[in-house]
Amino acid sequence: MDDDSPYARWEQRTEIPLFLASLIFLAAYAARVLTVDMTPVWRSVCWVTLLSLWLLFAGDYVVRWHLSGQRFPHFARTHFLHTVVVILPLLRPLRIVPLYDAVQHRQGAPRLSLHARVIAYASLSTLLLGFAGALAVYQQERGAPGATMRTFGDAVWWAAETISTVGYGDITPVTTGGRAIAMGMMAGGLALLGAVTGSFSSWLLQIFSHESDKRPPDS
Template structure:
């Protein structure tokens, strides 16, 4: 099996794994289970992490130019290498986003905007979960509930930034930076698409 065949065969199972991970992670953050249930959820998350690790190793092995592939896929190395930082495990959802991007390909502008908006909605939800997970145990934190985290994420991604809620942990600030960059990128995509349509 070559690289292309492996990528085609694995992309949908990995996308399903990413969605399963999102569902489990969302449930554990919002409901905060304890005991056996929490352990089962953690084992499921570890199993999904193992799937992503196997996929990374196989694709690195099958790549024609391994050094170049390694450099171009550093974000995927981060997906595999950062399971210890719980909120940053959501980097695995980049697999789902890249799959959607490949599916759209050279589609019409309207579909590109739809992809950008859908991706941003997913990003806001994910950032809210990650921020709540990182902040609520911190005594000095202002983000203690999911509605607060969701409000913070919306204000941040739209570059409004009211300042009524802000991260106090290093992980929370890292999440905030990622969300700020994503908000600017979304604005750029929508503006460029509209400008292109007007020019034509």
Template sequence: MDDDSRMRRWQRWTDRPLAVASLVYLGAYAVHVLAPGLPGPVHDLLLSLSCAAWAFFVGDYVVRWRLSGERLPRFVRRHWLDTVVMVLPLLRPVRIVRTYELVERRHGHTQLPLQALVMLYAGMSSVLLGFAGALQVYQFEHTAPHASIRTFGDSVWWVCSTLSTVGYGDVVPVTPKGRIVAVVLMICGLALLGAVTGSFSSWLMQRFAGGSDREGPRGSDPRGP
């Protein structure tokens, strides 16, 4: 069995477990940030869950690198998004952008089911990514001096305006870590928004083109002479 076949089999086997691990990581992190008053053992358990999920991501990355047969620098360059996700597991939802690109390249054209799935997954990814970003910004900002993001609601409002590329500027991060999260959200927001709008525009063009083909040339009698 060649390396490509083993790589595909590994990805099929680990796709769902990795999705579950990402949700476990996100849930444990959310409780840790939003409920700081819980007993110490509970926070220790949450930390253990987060570390176990992160170890799963690292293990998956190492296995796929070994199965690829490539040198590490080349593998990192070719799979830069996976590298970012390994370092920051909360960003795992943005892998849908890479998946969309690969499917488009393989098919060579868009199809309605694919377009609908891309819009659905990109929308879900935006929600998960926005929630993760709101948690991180809230953790970094709410205790900082002169911070305008004091509550989790402020953080959610800021994330919505950032991901939608509106950027009202009424609340902004002031810490270096918060601004790094802001840059990542800006980049991911543009990518996800582009995937949704591109798929929707392509679907509309297909619908209009299909309608024009069914109607035939303007002014002609569909019943014939």
């Protein structure tokens, strides 16, 4: 039976608009970071956009807390991802699992298999985390004394190395903020890659098990 609580109804109604708002937030942040010669007017527009969307995310968080009927410390612990994306709104696009559920609830389309959903979620989350991390670390490292990350392309290459846990060491952050971002990306990359490989391995084992069950017994 579907959850028809006020909290669930709020999530179903707001998840898609908030996801689109998170993409706008990411685009505005990318414009501020990557456009070096941006005019003061457009820089102000980007700043107002970022602030307005962050207030929107914070308002959504407050409404969810109120609808949950829980004390704030308990709500913050049991809704950890909500808390994180309010503090770090660049990570808001990672909330694609409830987005998928909201789309399925509206369309009534057949659901993907569990393994396919995990692989799709983790793969898309990896791409979004890599792009957001590259932007954030590039903003910290650009122009820093002794920095080896001189272009956004360097930042993207570094993000791919970090998330994949390869770590060639050719590009490393030198600022405190850049290293803090690197630690978060390492942890996120390990979790996401573990989810992909674990789900893919389970899917293969399931297929091989079904094939073995279909074989006639040896005479």
